[in-house]
Amino acid sequence: MGALFGIFEIGKSGLIASQTALSVVSNNIANVNTPGYTKKEAILETMSPEKTRAGYIGRGVTVRHIRRKYYEFLQRQIYTQSQNLGTSESLKALYTRVEEVFNEQAGQNLSGAMNEYFEAWQSISVNPDERSVRTVLLQKASSFIEVAKDMEHQIEDVLQEAEDRKSDAAGRINTILREIARLNVQIKQIEAGGIQKANDLRDKREALLTELGSLVDFSYIEDEFGSVTVFVAQRAVVDGDIVRPLQLDRNIEGEYVIKVDGQDVTANIHGGQLGGALRAEEEIKDNILKPFRKLMAGIILETNKLHQQGYDLDGINGRDFFLPLGVTGKDFSQGASITSLQVFDQSQLTLHEYEIRFTSASAYEVYDLDTSTVVASGTYTPGVTIQFDGIQVQIDNDAGGPQAGDYFFVSPLERAIKDMSLSVSRPEEIAAAVDPAALPGDNRLALQMVSLYQGDIPALGATFNDYYRGIVTTSGSMSALA
DSSP, X not given: OHHHHXXXXXXXXXXXXXXXXXXXXXXXXXXXXXXXXXXEEXXXXXXXXXXXXXXXXXXXXXXXXXXXXXXXXXXXXHHHHHHHHHHHHHHHHHHHHHHHHTOTTTSOOHHHHHHHHHHHHHHHHHOTTOHHHHHHHHHHHHHHHHHHHHHXXXXXXXXXXXXXXXXXXXXXXHHHHHHHHHHHHHHHHHTTTSSOOOHHHHHHHHHHHHHHHHHSOEEEEEOTTSOEEEEETTEEEEETTEEOOOEEEEOTTSOEEEEETTEEOGGGOOSHHHHHHHHHHHHHIIIIIHHHHHHHHHHHHHHHHHHTTSBOTTSOBOOOXXXXXXXXXXXXXXXXXXXXXXXXXXXXXXXXXXXXXXEETTEEEEEETTTTEEEEEEEOOTTEEEEETTEEEEEEESSSOOOTTOEEEEESSTTTTTTOOBSOOSGGGOOOBSOGGGTTTOOHHHHHHHHHHHSOBTTTTBOHHHHHHHHHHHHHHHHHHO
């Protein structure tokens, strides 16, 4: 009877093992479209044999464990591709919006408004004494200014979207980090002793890591207990059950920077939607917004230089056509600040941006960010006045004075478009003549203005139109390559 029961037990073990294996296969089929699910496999092994007089006799089969069909190399490739996709999605969305700003068939037509303004000067060169022609110039100039202001506002809206994307991504990242830490604890508890495998929990964690990859570039290591340590921006943001969330903090420019444990790690984030938003924001500012402001500042500066040399219908010269360029500054110092900032000579302006860098508490250098050169240097004393390229800056102590590494940002471009307006208000104030004795028929200043707009501008290295076309081309290239 014992032998007979042994046969039954062996058969029973085979049925149970096969039933378990079929259940695993059925579960695989049921979850074929479940995101993050990993195929499972029943691993069979012979049961411990029974010793008899004739020798050891097998007692059947058992399911040793359920194994995940997991390939770490492939999974890491998935993480990498997820990061690349997240980066591309952010870049494409933001760059496409910038391209739309410069799409003159669908939106504002700056090129058309600019050419109409230039052509209005051409009309004055033909009829310098006609009041109606002068009125048209004022109207075209005002329209040109409004189009430029609207376009700058749209570009700033795109930059605000980048800020919103940074905030949204950081929020979701922190949620994922907390969930990974929770799963670390559960997996470690289940797999303690090395008997069971927390397969479904591991699937959930892998899915979270894949989503994390779409949001930010990261790396991770797994310890012998099944717990993972996740690194973002070279910082351990998950270590077992400990979470160090990403913190958003605004810098002096009002932009979000990313911190971990209070340390700024923004420069170490490159991938995923967060990295894409950071990169797009920087490239839009450097390659689109700054050149656009430089274009408009160049038109203001060069037009005023020439207009001041001419005479209006009242015989007055020295007038500006546009409101002269101003200058803005930002303090990157805890111990000192800019107390006075102005343009003292418009003719010396270069349309460059600068940093006044302190190499020690008592020494500074004025660094031209466009040419990467030092244009002035000196010894600091509280209240010192620093002059360079037509700009005058006064810096004074706040609390302790400046320290080595402190700097102050100075720019004639940041508010060039926002503050752009006409300085002349009446048609008679437009200068078209070079000789007051030849009024009202002298058109020579107007002809020089036409030549100015048609010729190369040294500060831009191109004509106004060509420089603008370069910005349009850049916006299209950025969108196409995203």
